[in-house]
Amino acid sequence: xxxxxxxxxxxxxxxxxxxxxxxxxxxxxxxxxxxxxxxxxxxxxxxxxxxxxxxxxxxxxxxxxxxxxxxxxxxxxxxxxxxxxxxxxxxxxxxxxxxxxxxxxxxxxxxxxxxxxxxxxxxxxxxxxxxxxxxxxxxxxxxxxxxxxxxxxxxxxxxxxxxxxxxxxxxxxxxxxxxxxxxxxxxxxxxxxxxxxxxxxxxxxxxxxxxxxxxxxxxxxxxxxxxxxxxxxxxxxxxxxxxxxxxxxxxxxxxxxxxxxxxxxxxxxxxxxxxxxxxxxxxxxxxxxxxxxxxxxxxxxxxxxxxxxxxxxxxxxxxxxxxxxxxxxxx
Amino acid sequence: xxxxxxxxxxxxxxxxxxxxxxxxxxxxxxxxxxxxxxxxxxxxxxxxxxxxxxxxxxxxxxxxxxxxxxxxxxxxxxxxxxxxxxxxxxxxxxxxxxxxxxxxxxxxxxx
Numbered sequence: 001x002x003x004x005x006x007x008x009x010x011x012x013x014x015x016x017x018x019x020x021x022x023x024x025x026x027x028x029x030x031x032x033x034x035x036x037x038x039x040x041x042x043x044x045x046x047x048x049x050x051x052x053x054x055x056x057x058x059x060x061x062x063x064x065x066x067x068x069x070x071x072x073x074x075x076x077x078x079x080x081x082x083x084x085x086x087x088x089x090x091x092x093x094x095x096x097x098x099x100x101x102x103x104x105x106x107x108x109x110x111x112x113x114x115x116x117x118x119x120x121x122x123x124x125x126x127x128x129x130x131x132x133x134x135x136x137x138x139x140x141x142x143x144x145x146x147x148x149x150x151x152x153x154x155x156x157x158x159x160x161x162x163x164x165x166x167x168x169x170x171x172x173x174x175x176x177x178x179x180x181x182x183x184x185x186x187x188x189x190x191x192x193x194x195x196x197x198x199x200x201x202x203x204x205x206x207x208x209x210x211x212x213x214x215x216x217x218x219x220x221x222x223x224x225x226x227x228x229x230x231x232x233x234x235x236x237x238x239x240x241x242x243x244x245x246x247x248x249x250x251x252x253x254x255x256x257x258x259x260x261x262x263x264x265x266x267x268x269x270x271x272x273x274x275x276x277x278x279x280x281x282x283x284x285x286x287x288x289x290x291x292x293x294x295x296x297x298x299x300x301x302x303x304x305x306x307x308x309x310x311x312x313x314x315x316x317x318x319x320x321x322x323x324x325x326x327x328x329x330x331x
Numbered sequence: 332x333x334x335x336x337x338x339x340x341x342x343x344x345x346x347x348x349x350x351x352x353x354x355x356x357x358x359x360x361x362x363x364x365x366x367x368x369x370x371x372x373x374x375x376x377x378x379x380x381x382x383x384x385x386x387x388x389x390x391x392x393x394x395x396x397x398x399x400x401x402x403x404x405x406x407x408x409x410x411x412x413x414x415x416x417x418x419x420x421x422x423x424x425x426x427x428x429x430x431x432x433x434x435x436x437x438x439x440x441x442x
Binding site for chain 1: 352362385387388389391393399400422423424426427428429
């Protein structure tokens with residue numbers, strides 16, 4: 001330290017006598033040594049003050065006080081800066097962890113859209129944040145039945161994602177493509193009710209498609225009602241049910257309903273992120289989606305989903321407020 | 332947008348007037364306020380939602396948790412003056428079959 005002080009005094013003295021580039025450059029290079037010796041900013045000011053006192057005799061008292069003041073300020077500045085840097089580091093650690101978690105979630109909840117003969121299926125599922133609170137589970141036994149579960153967990157982000165992993169394992173363990181939708185919801189409800197806190201719940205529309213008879217069987221637990229378009233009558237039906245969300249009461253019975261799909265009929269399954277138009281009070285989002293789907297029903301199911309997603313994004317000024325999931329099945 | 336709740340006591344009836352939007356960000360405030368309410372068999376709680384313009388699923392969770400606590404403590408709970416869109420939200424989630432809900436309130440409210 002003493003050597004540093006001596007050297008600094010020489011450099012400073014040279015600069016005071018001659019303010020040329022070379023003397024300034026020597027001073028700038030001195031920083032490397034200060035960093036190597038771990039000298040703090042306030043210590044640098046202290047070294048500067050001492051050197052100045054030695055170089056200039058009769059340095060005014062007020063200047064010395066001003067330096068003392070600056071040293072104190074810099075001590076606090078240094079502390080705050082360290083605190084800030086440590087927060088930034090923590091934030092970076094969290095960001096990395098989130099990325100890892102999101103990657104794990106993507107792998108866990110990866111969905112492959114089945115491609116059966118005679119039935120066209122499309123899907124768009126986009127999370128609002130890194131992790132998705134919506135989930136679509138397909139199961140196709142490559143025989144007669146195909147099942148589709150469209151799920152939305154309360155909340156967003158990490159808590160929703162953790163709950164969703166549980167739902168996925170529940171579906172994996174108890175479900176076969178030919179299970180009755182009402183049975184699947186009853187069993188899942190028991191599992192979820194045991195595992196979540198009082199303010200948590202899951203909404204789900206569970207459906208089964210019989211590829212031999214074209215019967216679509218559905219059950220809903222508090223989920224956004226699906227839309228069914230009957231192409232012969234040219235009308236939409238809202239598949240409404242008033243049955244309870246999953247995870248609220250231990251024993252809940254669910255009903256199930258059948259629809260026979262004919263050529264060019266389609267069904268839209270979605271989460272509430274699709275119909276949530278918070279800022280537009282006098283707007284009927286379901287009616288708008290009905291018209292949108294109708295206007296693009298010449299497209300295949302995947303293109304229809306993408307088209308609807310694009311149009312809704314524009315309406316939301318590209319700022320969706322919730323996880324967004326839409327599935328279309330088309331005969 | 333924030334949420335706030337004002338209480339008025341009329342004998343054994345506690346009326347809570349909730350105002351604002353209940354979403355992921357404001358739900359914790361409302362949850363804390365509702366948790367402070369002392370519930371018992373003698374108490375009836377009425378939550379007036381006429382000035383609630385929006386509820387998302389996290390907001391719904393706050394009412395579900397409060398309903399569960401009220402049921403456990405044998406207290407009466409009623410949600411009143413819901414807009415038609417709020418009523419619909421409680422209907423499609425099956426909560427209207429479970430909880431005591433009364434429609435009414437301002438027409439421009441939305442879910």
